[in-house]
Amino acid sequence: MTRITRGFHGRRRPDVDPARVPPGQYVTQDFPVLSAGPTPHGSLDTWSFTIRGQVDQPHTWTFDEFQALPRETVTRDIHCVTKWSKLDTVWTGVSLDTLLDGVETSAEYVTAFSDGGYTTNLPLEDLTGGRAWIAFSYDDEPLHPEHGGPARLLVPHLYFWKSAKWVRGLELQPEDEPGFWEGYGYHNYGDPWREQRYAGD
Ligand SMILES: Nc1nc2c(c(=O)[nH]1)N[C@H]1C(S)=C(S)[C@@H](COP(=O)(O)O)O[C@H]1N2
Numbered sequence: 447m448t449r450i451t452r453g454f455h456g457r458r459r460p461d462v463d464p465a466r467v468p469p470g471q472y473v474t475q476d477f478p479v480l481s482a483g484p485t486p487h488g489s490l491d492t493w494s495f496t497i498r499g500q501v502d503q504p505h506t507w508t509f510d511e512f513q514a515l516p517r518e519t520v521t522r523d524i525h526c527v528t529k530w531s532k533l534d535t536v537w538t539g540v541s542l543d544t545l546l547d548g549v550e551t552s553a554e555y556v557t558a559f560s561d562g563g564y565t566t567n568l569p570l571e572d573l574t575g576g577r578a579w580i581a582f583s584y585d586d587e588p589l590h591p592e593h594g595g596p597a598r599l600l601v602p603h604l605y606f607w608k609s610a611k612w613v614r615g616l617e618l619q620p621e622d623e624p625g626f627w628e629g630y631g632y633h634n635y636g637d638p639w640r641e642q643r644y645a646g647d
C-alpha cells in the first residue's frame with residue numbers, strides 16, 4: 447500500500463484561494479513571455495501615447511508628459527488564455543480614467559495599437575471605472591521590454607491578450623473591429639470568469 451509521507455510537501459504549490467482562479471486556469475509563480483513577434487526597441491525620446499479616431503481632437507503625450515501625470519500602483523491577478531494565472535502582480539501606471547478625462551467622444555469601442563503592429567479591441571467602457579492602466583512599471587522596476595516596456599495596456603479583468611504590450615495609443619471607434627488575436631478566432635470580449643477563450647465560447 448502506498449502512503450503519502452506526512453511532512454513531505456516538496457512538490458506542493460503554495461496554497462491559493464480557489465475563488466481567485468477562473469475556470470480552467472492554473473496558478474504560476476513564473477511570469478511567462480508571450481509575444482506574437484519580436485520585441486520592439488524604441489527610444490523614449492520618440493515615444494508618445496495618442497488617443498485619436500472619433501475624438502474632438504487627438505491627444506498626445508510624450509514620455510515626459512506621460513510620466514508627469516498622476517500615477518497609481520495596483521496589485522491585480524492576471525489570466526492568460528493559455529491557462530496560466532498569476533496572482534498579486536504589482537504594476538504602476540496611469541489610469542485610463544486620467545487619460546480619457548477631457549476627451550470628447552461618442553465612440554463606444556477602442557482599438558489599442560502597439561509598436562510592431564499588434565492591436566486589440568475593447569469596449570471603451572471597459573477602460574473606465576478604475577479598471578485599466580497604461581503601466582510603465584512592474585514590481586517597482588521599469589517595465590521590462592519583453593513584458594511590453596516602456597509601457598503596456600493593463601486590463602486585468604479580461605484575458606491578458608487584451609493587455610497590449612508596447613502600446614502607443616488608442617483609436618476610438620464607432621464600430622467594433624477585431625484586433626490581432628480576435629481576427630484569428632479569439633473571443634471578441636475575453637472574460638476569464640465566463641471562460642470566453644475563443645469565438646463561440
Ligand atoms: N504588442 C503585443 N502585446 C501583447 C501580445 C503580443 O504578442 N504583442 N501578446 C498578448 C498575449 S497573448 C499575452 S498572454 C500577454 C503576455 O504578456 P507577457 O509576455 O508580459 O506575459 O501580452 C499580450 N499583449
Ligand SMILES: [Mo]
Pocket residue numbers: 480526527528606607
Ligand atoms: Mo495570451
